[in-house]
Amino acid sequence: MLKVLKTEKEYEEALTRAEELLALDPADQTPQADELELLILIIKTYEDEHFPMRRPTAIEAIQFRMEQQELTQRDLVPFLGSRSRVSEVLRGKRSLTLKMIRALHRGLGIPADILLQEAGARLPEDVEGVEWAKFPVKEMVKRTWLKFGGSSRDVKDHAEELMRGFFSGSGACGLDHVFFRSHVRQASAMDSQALAAWCSRVMQLAAVRELDTPYASGAITNELLRDLVKLSYLSDGPVLAKEFLEKSGIHLVLLHHLPKTHLDGAAMLQEDGTPVVALTLRHDRLDSFWFSLLHELAHVALHLGDGESPWFFDDLDVDGDALESQADEMAAKALIPEDEWKRAGVRTKSSPAAVKVFAERLRISPAIVAGRIRHERRNYRILSRLVGHGKVRGHFPGLDAGVA
Numbered sequence: 001m002l003k004v005l006k007t008e009k010e011y012e013e014a015l016t017r018a019e020e021l022l023a024l025d026p027a028d029q030t031p032q033a034d035e036l037e038l039l040i041l042i043i044k045t046y047e048d049e050h051f052p053m054r055r056p057t058a059i060e061a062i063q064f065r066m067e068q069q070e071l072t073q074r075d076l077v078p079f080l081g082s083r084s085r086v087s088e089v090l091r092g093k094r095s096l097t098l099k100m101i102r103a104l105h106r107g108l109g110i111p112a113d114i115l116l117q118e119a120g121a122r123l124p125e126d127v128e129g130v131e132w133a134k135f136p137v138k139e140m141v142k143r144t145w146l147k148f149g150g151s152s153r154d155v156k157d158h159a160e161e162l163m164r165g166f167f168s169g170s171g172a173c174g175l176d177h178v179f180f181r182s183h184v185r186q187a188s189a190m191d192s193q194a195l196a197a198w199c200s201r202v203m204q205l206a207a208v209r210e211l212d213t214p215y216a217s218g219a220i221t222n223e224l225l226r227d228l229v230k231l232s233y234l235s236d237g238p239v240l241a242k243e244f245l246e247k248s249g250i251h252l253v254l255l256h257h258l259p260k261t262h263l264d265g266a267a268m269l270q271e272d273g274t275p276v277v278a279l280t281l282r283h284d285r286l287d288s289f290w291f292s293l294l295h296e297l298a299h300v301a302l303h304l305g306d307g308e309s310p311w312f313f314d315d316l317d318v319d320g321d322a323l324e325s326q327a328d329e330m331a332a333k334a335l336i337p338e339d340e341w342k343r344a345g346v347r348t349k350s351s352p353a354a355v356k357v358f359a360e361r362l363r364i365s366p367a368i369v370a371g372r373i374r375h376e377r378r379n380y381r382i383l384s385r386l387v388g389h390g391k392v393r394g395h396f397p398g399l400d401a402g403v404a
Helices: 009-022 029-049 058-069 071-079 083-089 099-107 112-116 135-141 157-168 175-179 194-208 224-233 237-246 286-303 322-335 338-342 352-362 366-377
Strands: 183-185 251-254 265-269 273-280 311-314
Touching: 058 071, 058 083, 058 112, 071 083, 071 099, 083 273, 099 112, 099 157, 135 157, 157 194, 183 338, 194 251, 194 273, 194 311, 224 237, 224 286, 224 322, 224 366, 237 251, 237 286, 265 286, 265 352, 273 286, 286 311, 286 322, 286 366, 311 322, 322 366, 352 366
Parallel strands: 183 311, 251 273
Antiparallel strands: 265 273, 265 311
């Protein structure tokens, strides 16, 4: 009676019996055909469990294909990049990148799952318009946004796999938002790859911070903004502003900009509609902090929320379009009420003393008043001691890694 093989002795006996059946004259095998079929099945089951075939390594697969097609190391240069890289890869001194794997799979027909060393794995599809090597991966590793165990010289080579993992992280923003559905206020073209990386880091930081209060649509009113601005009167106003917004269901993330972004702030939405406001503190001044913060909150109030609106990325050193002008106006009126500003003598007699008196009457930071005067006059040499140089970043240590 045939049964599942449990010991090596039973396995040997099954092999002997199978050999006997196979040795029979074909004309005499018919009565034992079912027995032979079952024997082969239980023998294979035993062998699969006790003698599994080892998956070849990626290097073994490459070497096998080289032997098959009589290829030399020079023939692998188009797939791996250079003769030195070919040598390093074959000696196990350099790991394969996705770019190399894709080239070997397409050019030499080596199965992708063997090269990836994962059963059933497939190569990720190309993303149109994305050039992985242009992402600032070295800077991101330096800031601990990315973890990379190899040498610094190899970081760029692994840009695709590093960035794919980064964007798939919890709360990462979709590439389509930055590349196709963003509204960018800029003087010169921002580096879209760097902007996408910064955006994703912001959303990751927001995702790990749970807010006690859910955001209610329409919560950003003129009254809420004026209450927020009153915090500027206090020395730790920027920190209190973050707490104030979180209690209003709004994330405030402080994250230093990446090179070639020229970025002051952004306004975005999480998938559930929770607003995320992010500031870079590119200009370490109180007047810049408060205006940038109010400007991005104005974008949330005026322009986000219908599910189709673009996300906003702003270089506030330059003039913007109609949408930016709307946000500028709302921010300016929230920082200093329009009726107060129209009758303020400080607009014409803007001595430091007058600025301080006016700010004290409104119970706001003198930096806000000084910043408004400097902007309207387009003269950034005046009142420089009142705008709060160096008074913001100190509140948020770890700005490169991100303050969620």
